[in-house]
Amino acid sequence: MSYENIEVRTEAGKVGIVTLNRPKALNALNNALMDELGAALKAFDADDSIGCMIVTGSERAFAAGADIGAMAKYSFVDAYKGDYITRNWEIIRSVRKPVIAAVSGFALGGGCELAMMCDFIIAADNAKFGQPEIKLGVIPGAGGTQRLPRAVGKAKAMDMALTGRMMDAAEAERAGLVSRVVPFDKMMDEALGAALQIADFSQIAVMAAKESVNRAFESGLSDGVMFERRLFHALFATADQKEGMDAFVNKRKADFKHQ
Numbered sequence: 001m002s003y004e005n006i007e008v009r010t011e012a013g014k015v016g017i018v019t020l021n022r023p024k025a026l027n028a029l030n031n032a033l034m035d036e037l038g039a040a041l042k043a044f045d046a047d048d049s050i051g052c053m054i055v056t057g058s059e060r061a062f063a064a065g066a067d068i069g070a071m072a073k074y075s076f077v078d079a080y081k082g083d084y085i086t087r088n089w090e091i092i093r094s095v096r097k098p099v100i101a102a103v104s105g106f107a108l109g110g111g112c113e114l115a116m117m118c119d120f121i122i123a124a125d126n127a128k129f130g131q132p133e134i135k136l137g138v139i140p141g142a143g144g145t146q147r148l149p150r151a152v153g154k155a156k157a158m159d160m161a162l163t164g165r166m167m168d169a170a171e172a173e174r175a176g177l178v179s180r181v182v183p184f185d186k187m188m189d190e191a192l193g194a195a196l197q198i199a200d201f202s203q204i205a206v207m208a209a210k211e212s213v214n215r216a217f218e219s220g221l222s223d224g225v226m227f228e229r230r231l232f233h234a235l236f237a238t239a240d241q242k243e244g245m246d247a248f249v250n251k252r253k254a255d256f257k258h259q
C-alpha cells in the first residue's frame, strides 16, 4: 500500500517503523494521516514477522497536534456526528504488539496524545511536550486529560492543560512521561535497539506483558493482580516458556519461535 502522509519501512524484517511525514505542517495530524497511520500499524500488527513497532516524526516535530486549519470551521455537529477529528485514533489502542514513540521536537496537543497512546516514549533531548488546546478555546480530545495525569500526576497535568505550557525532555523524564532521553542523533538507534530486543522475545509473552500493564490503568489492584496471574499461568502452555527457561538452565541464548 502506498501512503502520502507517512513513510513506512521495516528493520531487520522484524521491526515496523512509521515516520509521520507532513513536514510543512509540522506533522499536523489530519484525517488522511491518521487513516494511514492506523492502516500501517494494523498491517504490522497482523504480520507475524513483526515483533515491535516505532512511530516517529522529524527532528523538528513529532507532531504539532491535530490539524487546526482543518478543524477551525467545524460546528459541533461536524465534530460530533461526523467524528472527523477523532476518527481512527482509537485504532492505535487496539494494536496488540508494542508500539514505541520516538519523539523529537514538538509533541503538542494530539501529537502529545498520540505519543502517550504508544506503549512508551523514547525522547530526544530537544523534545517538547504540551497540551496547548486551552489556547485555542478547546481541551485535549484524544485522551490527554486522562493519560497525562496517569503519567505525570495531577499537579503537572493540570498545569499543562490549564496553562498550555510545554515540558522539555528533561522535565518529561523526571515526571515519568518518557522512559529515556538521548541526544537527537542517538534517538532512532535507541528506539531501534529497544524494538529489536522486544522483537526477539516471545511475541506471546510480549503481548501478554503489554496487556497486563495496560490493565493496571483499567482495574483495581486485586483485579489487576488476578488478571496478571491468569496470563502468567497461561504462558506455561507455550513452547516459548519451555524454550526460555531451558535456555536459562543450560546457559544458552533462547531462540523463541513465538508459539
Ligand code: HXC
Binding pocket: 024, 025, 026, 028, 029, 064, 065, 066, 067, 068, 069, 085, 086, 089, 106, 108, 109, 110, 111, 113, 132, 133, 136, 139, 140, 141, 142
Ligand atoms: C496545522 C500547523 C499546526 C497544527 C503548526 N502548523 N502546527 N498547521 N495544525 N497543529 C503549521 C503552521 O501553520 C505553519 O504553516 C507551519 O506548521 C510551521 O509552524 P510555525 O508556527 O511557523 O512554526 P514555529 O514558529 O516554529 O512554531 C511551532 C509551534 C506552532 C510552536 C509548534 O506551530 C504551534 O503552536 N502550533 C500549534 C500547536 C497546537 O496548538 N497544537 C494543538 C492543536 S489542537 P505555514 O503554512 O504558516 O508555514 C489538538 C487537538 C487534539 O491537537 C484533538 C485530538 C483529536
